[in-house]
Amino acid sequence: MTYRDTLEKIRLAFPQPVSDSIHDSYFVHSIMRALDQVDALKTQLPMLGDVVPGDFKKARETSLPNGTSSVEDVTAQLVEYLRGMTIFGHPRTQQNVIPPPTIPSLIGVLLASLHNPNISWDEYSRLVALAEVEVAAMTSKLIGYDPEVSSGVFTFGGTGTTLYGVKLGLEKACAGTMQKGTPEELVVFVSDAGHYCASNVVGWLGIGTDNLIVIPTTVENEIDLDHLEQQVRSALAEGKKVAAIIATLGTTDSFGLDDLENVAALRDTLSNEFQLDYKPHIHADAVIGWAWSVFNDYEIEKNSLGFRPRTIRALAGACRRIQHLSLADSVGIDFHKTGFAPYISSLVLVKNQADLELVTRQPGQMPYLYHFGDYRPGMFTLETSRAGTGPLAALANFRLFGEEGLRVILGHIVEMTQLLREHLEGQEGTTVLNRDNFGTVTIFRAYPTGVDTFSIKRQEFEDEAYRDSLLSHNNYNREIYEYVHSEAMAGRGVVISITDCYRRTSYGEPIVALKSYILSPFVDEDDVKSVVSKVLEARGKVDWG
Numbered sequence: 001m002t003y004r005d006t007l008e009k010i011r012l013a014f015p016q017p018v019s020d021s022i023h024d025s026y027f028v029h030s031i032m033r034a035l036d037q038v039d040a041l042k043t044q045l046p047m048l049g050d051v052v053p054g055d056f057k058k059a060r061e062t063s064l065p066n067g068t069s070s071v072e073d074v075t076a077q078l079v080e081y082l083r084g085m086t087i088f089g090h091p092r093t094q095q096n097v098i099p100p101p102t103i104p105s106l107i108g109v110l111l112a113s114l115h116n117p118n119i120s121w122d123e124y125s126r127l128v129a130l131a132e133v134e135v136a137a138m139t140s141k142l143i144g145y146d147p148e149v150s151s152g153v154f155t156f157g158g159t160g161t162t163l164y165g166v167k168l169g170l171e172k173a174c175a176g177t178m179q180k181g182t183p184e185e186l187v188v189f190v191s192d193a194g195h196y197c198a199s200n201v202v203g204w205l206g207i208g209t210d211n212l213i214v215i216p217t218t219v220e221n222e223i224d225l226d227h228l229e230q231q232v233r234s235a236l237a238e239g240k241k242v243a244a245i246i247a248t249l250g251t252t253d254s255f256g257l258d259d260l261e262n263v264a265a266l267r268d269t270l271s272n273e274f275q276l277d278y279k280p281h282i283h284a285d286a287v288i289g290w291a292w293s294v295f296n297d298y299e300i301e302k303n304s305l306g307f308r309p310r311t312i313r314a315l316a317g318a319c320r321r322i323q324h325l326s327l328a329d330s331v332g333i334d335f336h337k338t339g340f341a342p343y344i345s346s347l348v349l350v351k352n353q354a355d356l357e358l359v360t361r362q363p364g365q366m367p368y369l370y371h372f373g374d375y376r377p378g379m380f381t382l383e384t385s386r387a388g389t390g391p392l393a394a395l396a397n398f399r400l401f402g403e404e405g406l407r408v409i410l411g412h413i414v415e416m417t418q419l420l421r422e423h424l425e426g427q428e429g430t431t432v433l434n435r436d437n438f439g440t441v442t443i444f445r446a447y448p449t450g451v452d453t454f455s456i457k458r459q460e461f462e463d464e465a466y467r468d469s470l471l472s473h474n475n476y477n478r479e480i481y482e483y484v485h486s487e488a489m490a491g492r493g494v495v496i497s498i499t500d501c502y503r504r505t506s507y508g509e510p511i512v513a514l515k516s517y518i519l520s521p522f523v524d525e526d527d528v529k530s531v532v533s534k535v536l537e538a539r540g541k542v543d544w545g
């Protein structure tokens with residue numbers, strides 16, 4: 001047997017380069033077999049088959065097989081890796097900000113993988129590069145940027161979008177750091193409810209985590225403007241430069257929305273007052289909140305989609321902040337969060353495309369690429385190769401949903417969230433911590449029988465004399481969570497999660513809380529009620545053993 005026999009077999013494992021309908025059927029059939037096998041793992045439960053712990057020790061001992069395998073065998077092996085996965089679209093999954101992807105977005109990923117466009121350059125991606133430009137244009141208009149002057153690229157996650165924002169700000173504040181490094185003392189501001197990627201980004205950019213100034217938040221989880229002003233002022237007075245102010249619009253744990261309008265006004269006032277020769281860059285981390293822009297021009301009074309009054313109020317409350325997104329110099333957007341696309345589909349938009357020149361390389365640095373063509377984002381992107389999967393998935397969903405579809409899906413999950421809060425508030429044993437919040441995450445605590453849930457929240461959060469009570473109820477909620485979780489794994493109730501530190505009390509202790517994150521369009525009223533009844537049941541178990 002020569003290598004040629006094996007080569008023939010290997011060739012059959014590729015889609016054929018020249019039309020071959022019989023082989024196409026084989027390809028489609030292979031995918032169908034995979035889907036069938038995944039389907040066979042489904043039960044009524046919110047996960048695929050049993051949850052089995054991974055043997056990571058054994059995994060480290062794996063080595064490359066000697067011989068070849070068939071497409072069929074490999075498929076069956078791959079499907080095994082999905083065993084135990086949470087079904088994020090399941091109505092009984094309310095775990096985190098992880099959406100189920102739509103069919104068109106999955107087809108987008110498949111197509112972009114099938115022909116492997118590299119959107120660093122149109123020479124390698126042709127019209128797939130156009131998809132990136134179209135999505136950037138649609139999103140720009142949605143958030144209120146002028147698509148004539150704005151620009152955007154997909155990158156490696158929400159973290160990547162923040163990296164772009166801070167990097168552009170760094171170059172503005174301290175020109176030439178790309179060449180010379182960062183000799184000067186620079187600072188970046190973010191709220192304490194902002195995402196930890198800010199810390200990562202300043203670390204990796206060489207600004208240093210010591211120079212990330214974390215501003216406290218109000219009880220609504222919004223950046224405290226007075227503190228921000230004080231801190232920016234004193235940094236400037238000390239002669240430091242401001243690389244960026246990160247405003248978070250939709251914090252991860254609690255959908256806090258920073259007051260971007262006033263953050264921008266503050267930036268303008270202080271720039272003038274200190275006569276800065278640069279304008280501190282404002283990056284909006286709106287990876288979660290951006291989608292609410294579809295309600296910016298929804299006619300609340302008419303309410304043609306028929307949302308309930310509480311829902312309408314929540315949508316209007318979110319738009320009060322989201323409508324100002326265009327005041328930011330750059331914005332981070334995750335389609336793999338509130339856009340129902342699979343990972344990774346993240347877009348960073350810059351208000352003024354000229355900003356991107358600050359990070360553009362000289363052609364001489366890249367002699368093998370970008371000699372011609374109409375679209376060469378690879379001249380400035382951090383990445384070299386970039387997949388077409390993110391843009392095609394995002395484009396697919398924009399086309400699928402349109403503005404109306406996005407309103408319906410977001411409106412529905414907000415409606416279900418409001419309903420959950422209503423039910424939780426209707427119980428004496430549970431209290432909602434973020435009741436005035438506008439998002440689809442509900443943070444709540446359960447208390448043992450006999451505790452006055454009307455006054456306890458305030459006492460524990462503000463009065464140090466209640467420290468022991470707070471800590472013991474932290475543990476209480478951990479126990480409630482354990483029970484609810486194990487029940488959910490057994491197919492009873494709903495998968496929710498727990499946060500070890502929703503906020504800190506005024507005296508510095510972490511507040512542990514239960515968390516429901518509704519992101520599946522399949523969640524309905526019964527599922528919401530089921531959360532409440534399961535928590536009450538857990539309370540009975542924990543209280544009485």
Ligand SMILES: *Cc1c(COP(=O)(O)O)cnc(C)c1O
Pocket residue numbers: 156157158159160194195197248250251252285287288334346
């Ligand atoms: C999820 C999240 C990020 C990080 O985004 P990735 O896509 O996971 O890299 C950043 N900021 C906020 C507010 C987030 O919720």
